[in-house]
Amino acid sequence: MTANELYEKLRQMYGKPRWWSDDPYVVMFQAVLVQNTSWTQVEKTTASIVATLDPEKIETMSESVLEELIRPCGFAKGKAATIKRLTDWFSGYDFSADRTADMTNENLRSEILSIKGVGAETSDVLMVYAFHRASFIIDAYTRRLLKRLGYDFDNDADIRSFFENDLPEDYEVYGWVHWLILDHSIGRCKKTPVCEGCLFLKCKERW
DNA sequence: AGCCAGGGTCTAA
């Protein structure tokens, strides 16, 4: 199965996926919180603040107050520091994604990746959902899905090529594929047409 | 009760 065929199949099953957020800063904030943490926990923690989340407010907030705010997502000390660094970096672009428009994908990604606490996956999340760049996101679910489909990639670079060489070079498609894999992987324990096996995290079934 | 979550950094060999 090609990456395009996988995408089509997931679309047939789940329809048009949701988008992360139209607000780039919300994407940044939540992308840090979700590191090694469930998405539902991030939603609960941020539900009451996303509507009014403002980088300038976070900028002036003390780090310890920020820690308390995000504590339910775990790793609060590290994540608060990362959010602060990310906010500082974004302030250099006046908190406007448009200000990065003249940068190449490569340059933008390497700047984001250089921020401590932001690794490869989080960088690509920001590239796609906050900055509208076609940089494919590889997460644990993606690796597992491919493995269960019978592919034997041994590094992320090969997985990236599998998707980027086949899918249209379109940040929306990349974002949708990522979210579809998430939809497909969470909270279900049943065989599916895509992988003919259960993708539920805790399912020990083998086939 | 205990296991583990969509990650990232640092260190030891």
Place this chain on the structure above:
DNA sequence: TTAGACCATGGC
């Protein structure tokens, strides 16, 4: 350069 320890909290 890479595998493994560590980080912390909530859900089931």
